[in-house]
Amino acid sequence: MNSAWREAQRHLAGGVSSPVRAFQAVGGEPIFMRRGLGPYLWDRRGRRYIDYCMSWGAILLGHADPGVVRAIQKQAAKGTGFGTCTEYETRLAQEIKKAFPTMEKIRFTSSGTEAAMSAVRVARGFTKKNRIVKFEGCYHGHADSLLVKAGSGLATFGTPNSEGVPKSLAELTVVLPYNDPEAVRRAFKKYPDIACVIVEPVAANMGLVPARKEFLQTLRTETSRNGAVLIWDEVITGFRIVYGGAQHVYGIRPDLTVLGKIIGGGLPIGAFGGQSKIMEKLSPSGKVYQAGTLSGNPLSMAAGVMVLSRLSQNFYNNLNQKCNTFFDEAKTILRKKDRSMSLQNFGSMFTIFFMAKKPSDYREAAKSDSRAFKAYFHGLLSKGIYTPPSAFETSFISNAHTSKELDKTLEVLKRC
Numbered sequence: 001m002n003s004a005w006r007e008a009q010r011h012l013a014g015g016v017s018s019p020v021r022a023f024q025a026v027g028g029e030p031i032f033m034r035r036g037l038g039p040y041l042w043d044r045r046g047r048r049y050i051d052y053c054m055s056w057g058a059i060l061l062g063h064a065d066p067g068v069v070r071a072i073q074k075q076a077a078k079g080t081g082f083g084t085c086t087e088y089e090t091r092l093a094q095e096i097k098k099a100f101p102t103m104e105k106i107r108f109t110s111s112g113t114e115a116a117m118s119a120v121r122v123a124r125g126f127t128k129k130n131r132i133v134k135f136e137g138c139y140h141g142h143a144d145s146l147l148v149k150a151g152s153g154l155a156t157f158g159t160p161n162s163e164g165v166p167k168s169l170a171e172l173t174v175v176l177p178y179n180d181p182e183a184v185r186r187a188f189k190k191y192p193d194i195a196c197v198i199v200e201p202v203a204a205n206m207g208l209v210p211a212r213k214e215f216l217q218t219l220r221t222e223t224s225r226n227g228a229v230l231i232w233d234e235v236i237t238g239f240r241i242v243y244g245g246a247q248h249v250y251g252i253r254p255d256l257t258v259l260g261k262i263i264g265g266g267l268p269i270g271a272f273g274g275q276s277k278i279m280e281k282l283s284p285s286g287k288v289y290q291a292g293t294l295s296g297n298p299l300s301m302a303a304g305v306m307v308l309s310r311l312s313q314n315f316y317n318n319l320n321q322k323c324n325t326f327f328d329e330a331k332t333i334l335r336k337k338d339r340s341m342s343l344q345n346f347g348s349m350f351t352i353f354f355m356a357k358k359p360s361d362y363r364e365a366a367k368s369d370s371r372a373f374k375a376y377f378h379g380l381l382s383k384g385i386y387t388p389p390s391a392f393e394t395s396f397i398s399n400a401h402t403s404k405e406l407d408k409t410l411e412v413l414k415r416c
């Protein structure tokens with residue numbers, strides 16, 4: 001066992017700060033990284049990797065982007081947090097609203113988990129209803145009400161997806177299959193007390209599984225008709241797929257949007273926002289409590305403003321075009337292999353599924369061959385390519401990836 005992993009396991013629970021990093025899904029020992037620059041990571045032994053994890057999508061411009069580093073250094077020298085109002089929060093909110101006009105009022109948090117949890121709370125406070133709807137395979141962070149999976153058999157209410165989540169709480173979460181509009185209509189007929197529906201409009205936590213437009217339209221229609229709040233979790237897709245996120249691509253307006261990852265420029269962050277009449281229910285203007293010591297801290301704000309102020313529709317056109325060339329070639333390579341594999345891509349995100357047909361919901365995605373995935377993961381790793389260590393994750397290409405790294409990856413795919 002490598003010494004860093006041995007030592008980590010002596011002091012950190014399970015050896016990690018977040019479970020998927022432990023490599024349980026792929027076997028072997030986790031690699032300890034020391035440094036990142038542009039599209040590359042270096043481990044503690046000085047070995048270099050082309051990175052497709054990119055801090056789980058939080059890094060859009062590449063590691064240690066010089067502008068972002070300068071912004072953080074400049075702010076750090078002026079103090080890292082005061083626990084007071086600052087103008088930086090307004091600045092970042094303005095940048096977000098340029099791309100997301102549906103977010104009339106915004107609140108910052110320190111993680112996507114907090115933002116999703118708080119969006120659900122304000123939706124419950126606003127509607128004065130208790131039940132919530134989520135979809136199988138969508139991840140919204142690890143708040144109790146959202147760590148819920150589909151119940152067995154015909155039960156539509158959820159059961160805890162983790163020990164420590166009370167069953168009575170999980171029963172307030174209805175878990176439905178993704179991309180199934182009929183299931184949504186049935187749930188609204190059955191339950192009169194639905195406060196909100198939360199969804200990843202392009203699911204990226206069961207591997208990459210985009211929603212069909214009809215499905216998202218049904219969510220909009222049913223929530224409006226039944227007085228429920230529609231929450232889009234764009235923690236990954238916001239500022240990843242186009243300027244304006246999935247709501248721009250699909251042309252549908254959610255009531256609340258949850259953001260995170262990219263908007264913090266690589267530092268801890270989350271945000272949620274939407275219609276003023278809902279957001280004004282938050283304390284101090286309203287009676288739904290929500291707070292955070294480091295919420296809106298100047299370091300995350302400065303890094304976020306530096307990234308967002310450089311983005312435009314043109315930025316995404318260039319990035320996505322570069323990625324599409326890569327995906328087209330990768331698909332040709334995969335088609336020539338004997339094993340059945342399919343590549344799902346959206347903007348600068350992709351997943352290789354080890355099955356012939358691309359999945360459209362969690363049940364299908366779960367059939368991806370996990371043994372084949374392990375071989376793929378370790379095959380790439382041994383050739384200096386780092387991808388997320390789980391079959392149910394999405395890989396990310398940054399703006400710093402050039403044709404040099406992408407071509408090298410294609411070469412490895414060909415031989416692997």
Ligand SMILES: *Cc1c(COP(=O)(O)O)cnc(C)c1O
Nearest residue numbers: 111112113139140141233235236
């Ligand atoms: C990462 C993620 C979250 C949780 O964000 P954290 O900052 O890890 O708490 C929520 N929703 C989606 C869609 C995510 O990908």
